[in-house]
Amino acid sequence: MFLARVIGRVWSTAKDPKLEGHRLLIVQPLTPEGKQTGKRIVVADSVGAGAGELVYCCRGRESSFPFLPQEVPTDATIVGIVDELHVDRTKNERC
Numbered sequence: 001m002f003l004a005r006v007i008g009r010v011w012s013t014a015k016d017p018k019l020e021g022h023r024l025l026i027v028q029p030l031t032p033e034g035k036q037t038g039k040r041i042v043v044a045d046s047v048g049a050g051a052g053e054l055v056y057c058c059r060g061r062e063s064s065f066p067f068l069p070q071e072v073p074t075d076a077t078i079v080g081i082v083d084e085l086h087v088d089r090t091k092n093e094r095c
Contacts, residue, residue, distance in 0.1 A: 056080035
C-alpha cells in the first residue's frame, strides 16, 4: 500500500467491459513526508477521489477486492482518501 496524490483522469473509449462505469485516475506516489517518489500510476477509483486529493492505494490482487462481487481487472486501486497525515520521524531515528 502507498500514499499518492491524484493528478489527473483517464478517458478511454475502448476498455475491458468489466471496467465500464469505473473511473480511472492518474496518481503520483508520495513518501510519508509528501515528496514525489516513483512513476505516475493509473489506478481504479473505488472511493470517489478528486483532483489534488491525498489518497491511499493498494496494488496487486487485493486491488480488485473493493469492487467485489464484481471482478474488475485492475492492478492498482484507490482504497481511501486521507484527511490528515502526521509523521513523527524522531521515533525511528538512530543515535
